[in-house]
Amino acid sequence: MSNEVIVIGHKNPDLDSVASAIAFADFKNKTGEKGWIPKAAGKLDNETRFVFDKFKIKAPEIIENLKGKKVALMDHCTMCQIVNGIEDAEIVEVVDHHNIGDIETSKPIRFHNEPVGSTCTIIASYYFNHKIAVPEKIAQLLLAGIISDTDLFKSPTTTQLDLDIKKKLEKITGINSKMLGAEMFKVKSNFSSKTTTQIITEDFKEYDLPLGVKLACSQAKTMNNKEFLSERGDEILKVMKELSAKNNYDLFVVIITDLFKEGSDVFAIGRTDIFEKAMDAKLKNNHVYIPGLMSRKSQVIPKLIGLKE
Amino acid sequence: MSNEVIVIGHKNPDLDSVASAIAFADFKNKTGEKGWIPKAAGKLDNETRFVFDKFKIKAPEIIENLKGKKVALMDHCTMCQIVNGIEDAEIVEVVDHHNIGDIETSKPIRFHNEPVGSTCTIIASYYFNHKIAVPEKIAQLLLAGIISDTDLFKSPTTTQLDLDIKKKLEKITGINSKMLGAEMFKVKSNFSSKTTTQIITEDFKEYDLPLGVKLACSQAKTMNNKEFLSERGDEILKVMKELSAKNNYDLFVVIITDLFKEGSDVFAIGRTDIFEKAMDAKLKNNHVYIPGLMSRKSQVIPKLIGLKE
Structure with a gap:
């Protein structure tokens, strides 16, 4: 197995899972651990594509089978939500904000689950705690991911940490969350072209x-x-x-x-x-x-x- | 269910599991979350008793059934290592340094597993990261727990974080780790009175x-x-x-x-x-x-x- 680590969110990817994968790979590569590569678990949904287009960010490649790979799971820890081939892959790290699922490992690994509004919140906190500057495009993605998963901070899953991180990311990006949220919701709830x-x-x-x-x-x-x-x-x-x-x-x-x-x-x-x-x-x-x-x-x-x- | 949270290590408790339970309850109570109570999962072993006696620390009470309790698990995340009654208890938090076991939860909770030498290392890092002063007796326990689980830093599980935390705890306690380790090992390997x-x-x-x-x-x-x-x-x-x-x-x-x-x-x-x-x-x-x-x-x-x- 190579030292490359695939960073990936859950099947049927949403913005939080894709944005957190990109940001976490960037964060890891900056803390001296090389070879962390973000991938998408499938086609991006409309909201996610809108955000990538708006901020001119390149979408990660889709990976369809994890066989033989080292893998870091973002935003999920339940086996049936992982991309195929995980039985023959090695989970080396997990960051999530859901209930604890049925993932098990044979070796000790870093597993961080935190009951906050989004996985993007957790990844953003890593940059701030380690005093690593958040690149503008990453900050845009993280803020959009938090807005998406907390329904613009209306969801009961929203915590003080989500609000604190939001403020910091607004400062870096100059984004008005309410305005971005309204744009994103419009896209998310535009079902006209969909079955x-x-x-x-x-x-x-x-x-x-x-x-x-x-x-x-x-x-x-x-x-x-x-x-x-x-x-x-x-x-x-x-x-x-x-x-x-x-x-x-x-x-x-x-x-x-x-x-x-x-x-x-x-x-x-x-x-x-x-x-x-x-x-x-x-x-x-x-x-x-x-x-x-x-x-x-x-x-x-x-x-x-x-x-x- | 009351708001009390039982903080507890694994069955057949060792020093790392008991010390981390005491320290984590203290840390939690100091961060504004009240009602965290350390308990022991069974009779203390000789090494643990020696450390408690040496530093004049009162051993936590033993709890034999977790039924109906809120529970924070230290140093384990494998169902068959948890004190009895866990099926009718609610796991609210986990801190560990082993492989990821078969624990699942229905709600999102905080779950932090880190591949370092001891759970005491992780708990100590919480105090330092949150800039909360480590009480002397807690620092003594944490340092002894790290020494025990890393075999005085000889175990291949030892990481740079263990060594960094050791230094900080030595400064707080004035303890010479090598000398304390030698005393502890002597007790641990004194089998004369045992079958x-x-x-x-x-x-x-x-x-x-x-x-x-x-x-x-x-x-x-x-x-x-x-x-x-x-x-x-x-x-x-x-x-x-x-x-x-x-x-x-x-x-x-x-x-x-x-x-x-x-x-x-x-x-x-x-x-x-x-x-x-x-x-x-x-x-x-x-x-x-x-x-x-x-x-x-x-x-x-x-x-x-x-x-x-």
Whole structure:
């Protein structure tokens, strides 16, 4: 195995996972450890592409198989979210802000999980703690990643550290977060050119629950759920049923979050008994609106994973 | 659940796990998070008791069941090494320096694993990074913990951070590490009052290997293996067979490390094929001497865990 380390986020990459991979590789290379190379786990989503275009940053190459590589995982620590080939790769470092997943290693490695709003927050803090100047393009990416993952600091996952880091990055970049956030949200919630399948599978994660229950959970964010659902509502359940049949999900949950109303329309099919018990919610025609629900990570997944049948 | 957090090391506690629990609880309580309480996972070993007596520090209470508690794990992240009742407890934080084990959580938590010589090194670095003064008794404990886990900085697990932290703690405490280490080793390797079973089970850990293989691996350190084995050699295999039959181990490995010769006599019973293949060593009458072998964590466990049959 060469000394090269592939730095990579989760499958179905979002901005936080791609931006943190680029920044972490840069940070590592600057602390004297050479050969850290950022890669993308798949095609960039619209929001991520918008940010890369806006700041004229080159997107990382996509890697499709990690076999034989040394790998640093950003923004995930759950096996089924890692790019293929990980069984024959060596995990050498992990930085994440999710629940602790099922990754195990045979050797001691650096594993840093911190319950903050984004992985970009953690990587930015490394630069500041080590007194390493953040290059402007990296600062732009990190700030955009934090804005994206915290829904412009509205998500309940937002912490004081996210806000402190935001301020520092605004100072370096001269960016007004509110204005950048509004631009990003507009792109993120511009679904006109997309099929419902594309919308549902864009921010999509799988989990293995206890007792062999296979869960899929995706989230999409809009500026106005009412408008979105009047156009797409009927199709969502149809697409969910197709995807579930194809991939054998036992439970499939789709969260449509209204960024301005600050709540989510949630659709669930399959083992809806697990969903209803865990979320303490009653579905009607496989749908329920949950006010205040913004974060899959802190408000949905813990309840689904934690359920004891 | 109350807001109290039990800070605790692994079963069969050693100095590093007990000292880091006491220091981490103190550190947390000083950063504004109240209610962190150190506990011991079992009876203190001779070396740990010697250090507590020497510095007139009160030993933490033993806790036998974690049911219903919030828990911060020090120096371990492998389920079978946690005190009983963990299935009904909530893990809120982890600090460790071993391989990443099988702990999973439903919520995002802080999980910090760093491949350095001791967990005490990591906790000490928290005080220095946050510019919080290390109380003298905590500094004494931390330094003793580092000395113990790194075999006075001779273990291959020793890093530059361990050496840097050592220097800072020596300055605070006025301790000469070499002298303290010599005293501790004398206690650690004074086996005169102990049965062979006690010696073998003192620093004892279990692991679940792939394919359902149950491994037990213990380590004892002497100042002179030749002398020790001339007295106890015959008994070691006898005791291993008894323990293995009682606990259904598939593979049982005992490492007797000679701190001065800097090598280990290793005994293995059960699935010795796994041991021989993983360690690339040939047993003769279930025994092999391996020069340079000092660390179970970095030189033995990775090879045994990593083996693909």
